[in-house]
Amino acid sequence: MNEIIKQLDHWQTLIGAFLGGLLVALLVAYEARRREEISAAMLLVGDLVGVSAAQSSLVELAEKVSIVDDDLAPWMAERLVWSRPKISLMYEASMVRVMPLCPELSAHLSLFHTLYIGVEHHLNRLEVDFEEFRRTGKITRSKESINADARLAMNSFVAAAEHAKCAEHLLTHLVLGHFPTWHRVRRTLCPSKEEQKCKERLKKGSTAH
Structure with a gap:
C-alpha cells in the first residue's frame, strides 16, 4: 500500500511539473506572439496614418x-x-502578422495595399510625363490619357485613405489598446457610426469612386 502511495505521489509530482512547464511555455509563446503583433501594428499604423x-x-x-472640382x-x-507617403518595405510582412486577428482588419489592410499599388502605378506614369515635359517641353501621351491617370490616382488615393483610417482604428483598439476583448464585444453589439461606415466601405471593395 505504501508503495502504491509513493508511486501515486511520484506521478502526481511529474504530472504537476509537466503541466506547470506546459503552462509556462504557453505563456511565453503568447507573450512572444503578442510582442510581434504589437510591433507589426505599430509599423502598419505609421504607414496608414501617413497616407490618411x-x-x-x-x-x-x-x-x-x-480648387474647383474639375481641376x-x-x-x-x-x-x-x-x-x-511611401509604404514601408515591411508592410506586407506586418500585414500578414495581424490579419488573423480580425476579418475586417484583414480586408481593410488588403484593400488599402491594393489601392495604393494602383496609386503608385498612375503617379509613376505621370512622373514620366512631367519629366519628359521638363526636358523637352513636349509630352507624347494624349491629354485624355494624362487626365485619366490623374483622376484614377486621386480616386484611388482617397479610397486608400478611407481604408487606412478604418484599419488604423481597428489596430489601435484590437492590438495596441489595453482592452481588445471589450472592444470586440462593443463593436459587435454597438458599433460606432464610423465603424458602420467602415463596414459600408468594405462592401465597395477596392472601387476608386
Whole structure:
C-alpha cells in the first residue's frame, strides 16, 4: 500500500511539473506572439496614418486655395507625384502578422495595399510625363490619357485613405489598446457610426469612386 502511495505521489509530482512547464511555455509563446503583433501594428499604423494625414492635408489645402472640382484631380495628382507617403518595405510582412486577428482588419489592410499599388502605378506614369515635359517641353501621351491617370490616382488615393483610417482604428483598439476583448464585444453589439461606415466601405471593395 505504501508503495502504491509513493508511486501515486511520484506521478502526481511529474504530472504537476509537466503541466506547470506546459503552462509556462504557453505563456511565453503568447507573450512572444503578442510582442510581434504589437510591433507589426505599430509599423502598419505609421504607414496608414501617413497616407490618411496626407489626404486630409491635401483636401484642406484644396479648399483653402479654392480648387474647383474639375481641376482637383490634376492638382492633387501633381502634388502627389512630387511628394507622397511611401509604404514601408515591411508592410506586407506586418500585414500578414495581424490579419488573423480580425476579418475586417484583414480586408481593410488588403484593400488599402491594393489601392495604393494602383496609386503608385498612375503617379509613376505621370512622373514620366512631367519629366519628359521638363526636358523637352513636349509630352507624347494624349491629354485624355494624362487626365485619366490623374483622376484614377486621386480616386484611388482617397479610397486608400478611407481604408487606412478604418484599419488604423481597428489596430489601435484590437492590438495596441489595453482592452481588445471589450472592444470586440462593443463593436459587435454597438458599433460606432464610423465603424458602420467602415463596414459600408468594405462592401465597395477596392472601387476608386
